[in-house]
Amino acid sequence: MKVDILRHIRAxxxxxxxxxxxxxxxxxxxxxxxxxxxxxAVGGKVLLQKEPLTLxxxxxxxxxxxxxxxxxxxxxxxxxxxxLKAHELHKIELVILPAQIAVAENGACYLDESxxxxxxxxxICQHLILVIDAHSIVGNMHEAMEKIDLSKEGFxxxxxxxxKTADIEQSLVIGAQGARSLTVFIKN
Amino acid sequence: xxxxxxxxADFIANEARTDWHDQSxxxxxxxxxxxxxxxxxxxxLRELASQIKDHTLSHLDSYxxxxxxxxxxxxxxVHWAKDxxxxxxIVLDILQxxxxxxxxxxxxxxxxxxxxxxxxxxxxxxxxxxDLGERIIQMKNEPPSHIVMPAIHLKKEEIGELxxxxxxxxxxxTDPKYLTEAARQHLRSHFxxxxxxxSGVNFAIAETGGVTICTNExxxxxxxxxxxxxxHCMGLEKVIPRQKDLGVFTRLLARSATGQPITIYTSHHLxxxxxxxxxxxxxxxxRSEQLGREDFRNSLKCIRCGACMNTCPIYRRSGGHxxxxxxxxxxxxxxxxxxxxxxxxxxxFASSLCGSCSDVCPVKIDIHQQLYKWRQIIAEEGYxxxxxxxxxxxxxxxxxxxxxxxRATKWMRRILRFLPRPLLYLNTNVWGKQRELPEVPTKTxxxxxxxxxxxS
Amino acid sequence: MNVGLFIPCYVDQFYPQxxxxxxxxxxxxxxxxxxxxxxxxxxxxxxxxxFEKKAIPVYEHFVETFAPYDYIVAPSGSxxxxxxxxxxxxxKTREVEHVREKSxxxxxxxxxxxxxxxxxxxxxxKVGLHQSCHGLRGLRLASGSERVQNSFSKIRAVLDLVDEIxxxxxxxxxECCGFGGTFAVNEEAISVKMGKDRIQDHKSKGAEVIVAGxxxxxxxxxxxxxxxxxxxxxxxxxxxxxxxxx
Numbered sequence: 001m002k003v004d005i006l007r008h009i010r011a012x013x014x015x016x017x018x019x020x021x022x023x024x025x026x027x028x029x030x031x032x033x034x035x036x037x038x039x040x041a042v043g044g045k046v047l048l049q050k051e052p053l054t055l056x057x058x059x060x061x062x063x064x065x066x067x068x069x070x071x072x073x074x075x076x077x078x079x080x081x082x083x084l085k086a087h088e089l090h091k092i093e094l095v096i097l098p099a100q101i102a103v104a105e106n107g108a109c110y111l112d113e114s115x116x117x118x119x120x121x122x123x124i125c126q127h128l129i130l131v132i133d134a135h136s137i138v139g140n141m142h143e144a145m146e147k148i149d150l151s152k153e154g155f156x157x158x159x160x161x162x163x164k165t166a167d168i169e170q171s172l173v174i175g176a177q178g179a180r181s182l183t184v185f186i187k188n
Numbered sequence: 189x190x191x192x193x194x195x196x197a198d199f200i201a202n203e204a205r206t207d208w209h210d211q212s213x214x215x216x217x218x219x220x221x222x223x224x225x226x227x228x229x230x231x232x233l234r235e236l237a238s239q240i241k242d243h244t245l246s247h248l249d250s251y252x253x254x255x256x257x258x259x260x261x262x263x264x265x266v267h268w269a270k271d272x273x274x275x276x277x278i279v280l281d282i283l284q285x286x287x288x289x290x291x292x293x294x295x296x297x298x299x300x301x302x303x304x305x306x307x308x309x310x311x312x313x314x315x316x317x318x319d320l321g322e323r324i325i326q327m328k329n330e331p332p333s334h335i336v337m338p339a340i341h342l343k344k345e346e347i348g349e350l351x352x353x354x355x356x357x358x359x360x361x362t363d364p365k366y367l368t369e370a371a372r373q374h375l376r377s378h379f380x381x382x383x384x385x386x387s388g389v390n391f392a393i394a395e396t397g398g399v400t401i402c403t404n405e406x407x408x409x410x411x412x413x414x415x416x417x418x419x420h421c422m423g424l425e426k427v428i429p430r431q432k433d434l435g436v437f438t439r440l441l442a443r444s445a446t447g448q449p450i451t452i453y454t455s456h457h458l459x460x461x462x463x464x465x466x467x468x469x470x471x472x473x474x475r476s477e478q479l480g481r482e483d484f485r486n487s488l489k490c491i492r493c494g495a496c497m498n499t500c501p502i503y504r505r506s507g508g509h510x511x512x513x514x515x516x517x518x519x520x521x522x523x524x525x526x527x528x529x530x531x532x533x534x535x536x537f538a539s540s541l542c543g544s545c546s547d548v549c550p551v552k553i554d555i556h557q558q559l560y561k562w563r564q565i566i567a568e569e570g571y572x573x574x575x576x577x578x579x580x581x582x583x584x585x586x587x588x589x590x591x592x593x594x595r596a597t598k599w600m601r602r603i604l605r606f607l608p609r610p611l612l613y614l615n616t617n618v619w620g621k622q623r624e625l626p627e628v629p630t631k632t633x634x635x636x637x638x639x640x641x642x643x644s
Numbered sequence: 645m646n647v648g649l650f651i652p653c654y655v656d657q658f659y660p661q662x663x664x665x666x667x668x669x670x671x672x673x674x675x676x677x678x679x680x681x682x683x684x685x686x687x688x689x690x691x692x693x694x695f696e697k698k699a700i701p702v703y704e705h706f707v708e709t710f711a712p713y714d715y716i717v718a719p720s721g722s723x724x725x726x727x728x729x730x731x732x733x734x735x736k737t738r739e740v741e742h743v744r745e746k747s748x749x750x751x752x753x754x755x756x757x758x759x760x761x762x763x764x765x766x767x768x769x770k771v772g773l774h775q776s777c778h779g780l781r782g783l784r785l786a787s788g789s790e791r792v793q794n795s796f797s798k799i800r801a802v803l804d805l806v807d808e809i810x811x812x813x814x815x816x817x818x819e820c821c822g823f824g825g826t827f828a829v830n831e832e833a834i835s836v837k838m839g840k841d842r843i844q845d846h847k848s849k850g851a852e853v854i855v856a857g858x859x860x861x862x863x864x865x866x867x868x869x870x871x872x873x874x875x876x877x878x879x880x881x882x883x884x885x886x887x888x889x890x
Contacts, residue, residue, distance in 0.1 A: 002256075002268035005424070005472045009249040012480030017246040019429060020239040022436075025229045038449060086414050087380040105227075105439075106449030119461055120413035123406045123453075141450075145435035151396040154262075154459030155413075158438075161452045163406040167321035167337065169344045170212050171364035176320060177375055178406020178453070197833035206837065214816070221789060230792035499790065501820045505837050538831060540824025540838070541692065543781035547790035560692065560730075567694025580695040587653075587690070588701035590682040597657055618829040622836045623867030626658040633656045633663030637679050641667065 024142030031104035031137045032186070038107035042161035043174050044182040053131065053185050058094065061183065062127055066093040071115045072131050081117035089118060095125035095179075099132045101147055102184070103158070105140040109184060110148055112156035119155050123163070128179040130159065134188045192538040196506035210504040212340060217498040219447025220548065227439065237440055238552035240433050241489035245479060251394040251427045252470065258397025262459045264466040272302035275471045279304060279386065279419060280311055282467055286417050288313060288383040294401070294408035295319040296388030297335050297492060298421050298471060300514040316378045318407040320371050327354050333508030335515055336445050336494035341507050375407070385411035389422035390491070391437060392468075395430045398458035399468065402441060402451040409455055419467045420457065424475050425488040437491060440550035445493040478526045483561045487522050489551040496545035496555055502538055511535060518545035522558040525566065533571040536562035597632070604628045647677045648713030650747075652723045652859075653685040659859045665886035666719045666750060672886075673758055677717075683709050688726040692825045696733060703731055711739040715757065716747040719882050721779020721857045724749040729782060750882050751785050751798040751857055760802055765887050768808040772851030772876075773800060774842065774865070775818040776858035785857065789818050799857050799881050806884060812849035819845075823864035839868045847876060853890060854878045 032048075039046045045061075047053070052074040058066070069092050070077045079092055097116070099109035109130045113119065122128050138144050150156055163178030174180065200206050224230045244251055256266045267282075269275035275298075283291065291313055293299065305315045305326070317326040321338040325331065327350055332338030339347070348362040357370045387408045391400040399420045401408045412418045428437065442448040460466035479485050497503045497517035508516040513524050513532065521539065524532035536559045545555040566572060567580075586596045604612070605628045613620045631639075647670060651663040663679075670677045686706055687699035706727065710716045718724050727747040734740045754760040775797070779785040786797035803809055822828070822838025829835075843865055846854050854876055856862050862878035869875050877890055 001270050001274065005268055005270055005470075005476060006249045006252065008472070008476040009252070009424075009479060012476055012485075013248055014242075014246045014479075014482070014485060017239070017242045019243040020236055022236055024435075025232075042448070042452070090376065090380070103450075108450050108454065118413070120410065123409045123413065141435040141439050142432075145432050148431075150393065150398060150431045150434075150456050151258075151458065154457075154461070156456045156458070157409070158450065158454040159452065160450050160454075163404070164452060165320045165368055165405050166446070167319070167324065167339055168347055168364040168367055169342075170215065170337070170340070171344075173365050173368040175372065176368060176405035176407070177318065177372060177379070177410050193831045193833065196831060200833045200837050203837075207841075210841070224792050227792070501822065501838050502831070502834050505834050537827070538834075540777070540820050540822060540827045540835070542777035542820035542824070544777075544788070544790060544820070547781055547788050563692070563694035564696050565694075568697070572694060576693070577695075580690055580693055580698055584687075584690055584695070584698040584702055587685045587687065587699075588705045590684060590705075593653075593684040597653070601657065618832050619867070621832060622871060623839075623864065624870040625867065626654075626863050628658065629660055631660060633651050633660035634679075634681065636660050636664060637667070638681070641679070 024146060025140060027105070027139045029104065029139070031139050032134055034104035035102055035107060035137050038104065039161070039184055042107050043164065044107065044161045044184055047183060047185045048188055050188050062094055067091060068094045068096065069121065069125070070096040072096055072098055081121065086118070086120065089120060090124045092121070093126045094129060095121050095127070096129040096131065097122060099130045101136045101138055101144055102132045103141060103144045104137055106160055108158035108160040110144060110156065110158050112153035114153055116155070122157070122159060123178040125179055127181045127183070128159070129183045129185060131185045131187065134186050191512060192506070192510055192534045195510035196502070196538070199507045199510055200505060206505050209341060209507060213498045213504045216446060220444055220495055220498065223443040223447045223449060227443070233436060233440055234550055234552050237436050237550055238489065240428065240436060241551050242486065244427060244429055245425070245485060245488055248424065248427070248479065251429060252424060254394040255392055255397055255427050258394070259468055262397045264397070264460060264468050267467060267469045269469055269471045269473070271473045275302045275421065275469055275473065276304050276307045278469050279421070280308060282417070282419060283308070283313060283384055286384060288417065290314045290316070290378070290382045291384050291386055292316050292318050292378055292382040292411040292415065293385070294387040294403060294411055295322055295338070296386070296421055297514055298388055298423050299386070300332060302471070302473065316382070318375050318378070318411055319403070320368065320405060323371060323375065324350065331509065331514065333516065334494060334497055335492050341509065379410045379414050382411060382415045384417035384419065385415040386419045386421065387412060389420050389426050390441070391434055392422055392427045393431055393434060394427055396456070396458060398456050400434060400454060400456050402454050404452045406453055409453055412457065413461065416464045418457070418460070418464065419469065421469045421471060424470050424472055441491055441493055444495040444548065444550040474527055481526060484522060484526060484558055486553055487519065487558060489553055490519055491551055493550055495548040495550065499544045499548045501542065502540065506538070511538070518555045518559070519553070522555055522562060525562045529566065529569060530571055533566045536566060601628050645676060646712070646714045647675045648710045648716045649677050649679045650683060650710065650716050650718040650723065651679065652718060652720045654863065655719065655859050658863065659880070661888070662719050662859055662880040662883060665880065665883045665888060669882055669886040670717065673760070678713070680709050686723040686726045688723060689825055691726065691730055696730065700734065703734055707731070707734065707739050707743045710743050714746065715753065716743060717750060717753045718747070719750045719857070719880055720859070721749045721776050721783050721785055722860060725778040725782035749779055749783055749785065749857065751779070751802060752783065754802050755798045760805065763802070763805045763885055765885055766807040767884050767889070769852045769890060770810045770812050770850055771803070772812050772814065772846035772849065772854045773803070774821060774854055774856040774861055776856050776861045777820050779857045780818055802885060803855070803881055809884070812846065812851045814845050814849060816845055821861045821865055823861050828864060835864070836868060839864050843869060843876070851876060855881050855884060857881055
């Protein structure tokens with residue numbers, strides 16, 4: 001079937017048209033300020049601080065005694081993901097993951113499988129916390145694409161807020177099938 | 189009366205609901221405008237996206253081969269389907285090989301186009317659509333009325349009633365938050381039990397061999413990562429050359445679709461999960477044929493954002509179901525004639541040719557020009573009523589000859605001026621059903637000019 | 645500069661005052677204007693119905709009629725657009741290319757060729773400006789709400805020269821009125837609904853008159869209003885420029 005389809009395409013396609021060359025578009029905003037503004041607009045929270053994230057802080061934000069998976073050094077994990085079956089993962093309440101870069105123009109944070117003991121973790125948890133270095137905030141998607149390599153890991157993702165839907169009469173509801181909240185911790 | 193006009197008239201018969209539908213979509217259009225205006229280089233981005241797609245389509249065979257090669261290297265299995273039937277069979281074979289009983293799906297207009305769900309259900313496989321809007325219409329046993337917002341035609345009261353019946357929510361409950369939470373719980377149980385997950389594809393990147401999927405709910409990722417088997421079905425026009433190009437398209441897609449800067453999740457699936465299997469099904473189903481239609485090939489640039497639906501004054505007032513095809517609205521009206529010219533011959537006429545669709549299109553498809561061109565083909569192929577063809581033939585003769593034009597307009601003016609009102613406003617006068625005919629002045633401009641200003 | 649005035653068929657028949665205003669205005673501005681009597685129609689109704697090949701003799705007649713003029717000016721964005729855009733199926737002779745290139749809508753002619761910067765006209769009314777689609781998105785007489793660019797409108801620019809004129813701010817500043825040629829009867833229900841919605845927008849903003857660059861849109865809107873006996877008068881913008889009062 002492949003051969004037939006490709007033959008059909010070859011017979012039918014247009015004369016070769018050029019692939020446009022382009023470089024990243026410039027911008028006139030401060031990436032960190034813009035990122036914080038965007039996160040607010042999509043219903044995410046931002047913590048901006050010099051000091052490392054602490055368990056106390058998490059308890060204040062999410063309540064005490066939550067089960068936590070942490071992918072950062074400053075916070076210890078309560079659960080060992082590799083020992084859980086996939087369908088047990090939804091019991092993890094807080095998942096903390098380091099993001100490689102964040103994109104100011106749309107609030108998207110990028111991470112890949114290298115920080116994921118299981119791919120479903122950022123979706124199945126109730127609350128997601130992403131940690132990003134302030135220097136890793138880029139202006140727009142063009143810059144982001146220059147910095148990442150999608151062919152490195154088996155799975156990678158941009159996350160730009162808590163899971164949401166507007167499928168019922170266009171009313172925005174936060175917390176559809178994925179995480180109910182997103183907090184981005186920017187290390188200044 | 190042919191199909192679209194009749195269905196549109198039925199829809200409009202409930203004027204309050206039409207206004208509600210129109211306004212819901214207009215709000216989305218306004219959000220899109222606001223977001224687009226926040227990007228100074230918007231028009232340049234549209235031009236870039238258009239050129240990247242034009243280029244890709246003109247090298248489609250080599251990009252698909254590059255994509256397949258890289259996908260295979262990544263450990264995915266790649267299948268090719270020439271039509272809907274082949275696609276459905278391929279999916280069924282994969283599922284049967286894995287003894288799949290329960291399949292979760294995220295939104296895929298391609299599988300709607302191929303009628304995959306009923307096909308699999310007949311084979312005893314449980315299929316659960318997991319996008320909230322899709323789940324709603326699946327439970328209601330209706331086709332989507334919009335490609336991005338499949339349940340945009342339903343009111344929360346109707347959804348509340350449906351959920352009460354199917355998900356045992358409280359009777360009379362209409363709060364979207366409450367209803368969404370009920371769906372979340374319901375769908376999570378399916379995600380955790382599913383044997384396989386199937387998704388559509390927004391962009392397949394030739395350079396990486398991976399597929400990109402954009403969602404807001406996170407349903408595609410929940411399904412794909414939990415089930416051991418993942419299947420991604422894509423139309424063959426979904427391929428883009430490079431990772432770099434994804435930067436351009438992700439800047440345009442969600443802004444155009446829903447007025448968001450980007451979808452909440454933009455995931456890139458490159459390799460199967462440890463211990464899992466990943467299949468990619470590349471589907472033609474008429475696309476390579478459309479590629480051969482010079483005037484219409486650029487309809488394949490479409491990234492399925494739905495902006496042309498949201499802006500279309502006809503779509504907003506007739507609803508997606510009036511188009512009788514998976515992809516409704518302006519883009520549907522230029523895709524369908526290539527599939528079945530006779531069946532869809534009414535759709536290119538379901539437009540005032542206002543051109544708004546072409547101006548919102550993030551990949552600059554000249555939609556309204558293609559509507560115009562399909563009209564020419566439909567007329568030439570003889571799919572218009574004979575009376576119309578004859579009338580047009582006569583009009584052409586009259587309009588190209590000044591003497592006969594003079595004579596004909598004289599008669600028309602007499603009829604309009606002297607025919608008694610009941611005769612003038614017979615049922616056959618469609619214009620006059622809800623509108624007055626223009627008043628006929630005693631003199632035409634031509635008459636006036638001859639008397640007053642003729643200097644020749 | 646020899647201007648050939650093209651008065652679209654339905655304007656000739658139903659709205660002679662628009663033709664008169666166009667002619668008078670152009671003459672006032674010092675143009676040498678002639679109305680070739682043999683003219684009929686641009687052929688758009690045929691072509692939009694799918695019969696552009698049958699319209700070729702109509703196109704040819706148009707080209708023959710207007711080829712001798714330096715400019716072909718019409719009080720219609722829609723007809724002008726049709727000539728410029730869709731006469732591309734004719735052989736590209738010198739005459740055809742000349743007629744296509746030099747066909748201008750009144751607003752374009754006044755702004756781009758005549759560089760109009762003042763006018764003797766007084767119109768102390770609140771105007772609802774309807775942006776006819778073919779002029780707007782076909783000829784780019786104004787920046788459409790869809791596109792990201794600096795805002796402009798050629799019709800608005802010339803109307804702004806009129807004394808004491810005021811404009812209402814519409815909710816949907818450039819949505820189609822639903823006329824669309826044969827669309828008005830093919831899709832009667834939608835066409836009328838679109839018209840009603842446009843009228844409501846103008847009415848609710850207190851427009852005393854609806855003004856546009858195409859009488860076809862206004863014929864449709866007027867037809868709906870007259871049936872409902874809620875008459876907001878309609879005017880072509882050249883009538884206002886030429887000093888017509890309500």
